[in-house]
Amino acid sequence: MRLESGHASRPRPILTSTSAELQAIGWPLVGPADPLPAGWAALLKAHPEARPARIIEQHRSGYVVAEAPDDGESPVSSYRAESLPEWTRPARYRKGEVAPEERPAVGDWVLVEGEVPKARIVALLPRWSAIKRGAAGEHYKQQLIAANIDTVFVVCGLDDDFNPRRIERYLLLVRGTGDGPEPVVVLTKTDLAEAATPGAVEAAVAELRALGDDTLAVRTVNARDTTSARALGEWLAPGRTVVLVGSSGAGKSTLTNSLLGIERMKTGEVRERDSKGRHTTTHRALIPLPSGACLIDTPGMRELKPTGEEDVTESFADIEALAEQCRFRDCAHAREPGCAVRAAIESGRLDPQRFANYLKLRDEVAGAADKLANRLAQKQDAKVQGKTLNKRLEDKYGKR
Numbered sequence: 001m002r003l004e005s006g007h008a009s010r011p012r013p014i015l016t017s018t019s020a021e022l023q024a025i026g027w028p029l030v031g032p033a034d035p036l037p038a039g040w041a042a043l044l045k046a047h048p049e050a051r052p053a054r055i056i057e058q059h060r061s062g063y064v065v066a067e068a069p070d071d072g073e074s075p076v077s078s079y080r081a082e083s084l085p086e087w088t089r090p091a092r093y094r095k096g097e098v099a100p101e102e103r104p105a106v107g108d109w110v111l112v113e114g115e116v117p118k119a120r121i122v123a124l125l126p127r128w129s130a131i132k133r134g135a136a137g138e139h140y141k142q143q144l145i146a147a148n149i150d151t152v153f154v155v156c157g158l159d160d161d162f163n164p165r166r167i168e169r170y171l172l173l174v175r176g177t178g179d180g181p182e183p184v185v186v187l188t189k190t191d192l193a194e195a196a197t198p199g200a201v202e203a204a205v206a207e208l209r210a211l212g213d214d215t216l217a218v219r220t221v222n223a224r225d226t227t228s229a230r231a232l233g234e235w236l237a238p239g240r241t242v243v244l245v246g247s248s249g250a251g252k253s254t255l256t257n258s259l260l261g262i263e264r265m266k267t268g269e270v271r272e273r274d275s276k277g278r279h280t281t282t283h284r285a286l287i288p289l290p291s292g293a294c295l296i297d298t299p300g301m302r303e304l305k306p307t308g309e310e311d312v313t314e315s316f317a318d319i320e321a322l323a324e325q326c327r328f329r330d331c332a333h334a335r336e337p338g339c340a341v342r343a344a345i346e347s348g349r350l351d352p353q354r355f356a357n358y359l360k361l362r363d364e365v366a367g368a369a370d371k372l373a374n375r376l377a378q379k380q381d382a383k384v385q386g387k388t389l390n391k392r393l394e395d396k397y398g399k400r
């Protein structure tokens with residue numbers, strides 16, 4: 001599947017199983033029990049001349065896609081592909097524009113036709129998962145950060161970085177509307193924490209367990225130790241795609257290196273000179289792991305703001321269940337009699353800080369949801385006004 005001139009446009013049979021190279025960049029394993037994701041077979045059939053590729057970078061004017069892992073030798077394992085015209089980002093809103101979240105994002109699978117440098121994307125394969133966030137700025141905007149991700153490692157150092165409240169925020173945003181990937185909390189720096197305070201690792205895990213989020217997977221690692229990183233093997237099977245999130249210094253690069261099984265180069269010093277002689281950190285957007293899984297590194301994951309579509313009830317099911325038992329349906333859990341939430345806090349069954357964080361995140365999500373509703377209403381207004389104006393012009397000048 002590597003792109004060698006002459007091979008690129010040769011028609012191939014429809015993919016039902018896949019080549020090792022596509023799989024190394026996350027093409028899902030296909031077997032009798034695992035069919036291709038919904039809608040894929042039909043699109044592959046509709047474009048018999050096309051070949052699948054994965055988006056690894058998104059730019060204003062187009063995309064960089066890959067059909068094989070970048071092995072450092074092959075000149076064209078990733079390349080720029082021209083996008084469908086409706087996906088190029090206009091300077092201003094245009095009528096009939098494709099919403100940002102409906103255009104391909106990093107991690108999406110597309111179908112490509114033509115040889116490099118004339119390769120062009122002809123279709124977007126339906127994504128099975130998405131990570132979204134609210135974009136910064138005055139007006140409501142949604143941003144799709146990554147698609148087709150199986151697992152997100154929420155990386156958190158067991159030093160000053162350890163903060164259950166921030167973990168709760170990550171979990172809410174990663175899970176999104178329910179179409180998000182599975183979050184796994186990865187606590188790093190077990191070696192440092194244990195040396196400072198014996199029992200600290202166990203205590204931190206217990207604290208997360210006590211949150212009342214029963215479905216949550218938690219693992220502890222020394223990110224600098226390859227053997228220790230094997231604790232994550234469960235999520236690194238062939239054909240799987242993972243993403244790492246977490247604050248600066250949490251150990252994401254260190255963990256990546258350990259998952260790659262390479263001896264520690266000094267993290268943060270993997271640098272080379274660019275054409276202008278500056279030092280730049282080498283960046284690879286898609287990293288195939290020896291386990292057969294692949295890792296996507298996208299800068300967009302650093303800050304996550306709610307889109308307004310997140311399902312607070314899923315991440316805080318324990319509090320929602322308590323609220324059901326309050327005497328009043330609309331209990332605000334403040335001073336109402338018969339409040340089951342306050343009772344749980346008083347008896348020590350619910351952490352007051354978790355409750356406070358729930359209220360905060362719920363308000364943030366509600367605030368974003370309001371903005372989203374406004375945007376939809378405005379679009380609707382603009383449409384109605386446009387129609388009214390057309391009608392008036394027609395009445396005056398006749399149909400044109």
Ligand SMILES: Nc1nc2c(ncn2[C@@H]2O[C@H](COP(=O)(O)OP(=O)(O)OP(=O)(O)O)[C@@H](O)[C@H]2O)c(=O)[nH]1
Pocket residue numbers: 188189190191192221222223224246247248249250251252253254255267268
């Ligand atoms: N002892 C020990 N040190 C660790 C561990 N994980 C990370 N570190 C160290 O912590 C520092 C920061 O780790 P990085 O991997 O650079 O953190 P990062 O999350 O990639 O940070 P950004 O690139 O800023 O987002 C480095 O000096 C690592 O060597 C661990 O499990 N044990």
Ligand SMILES: [Zn+2]
Pocket residue numbers: 323326327331332333334336338339340341342
């Ligand atoms: Zn209540």
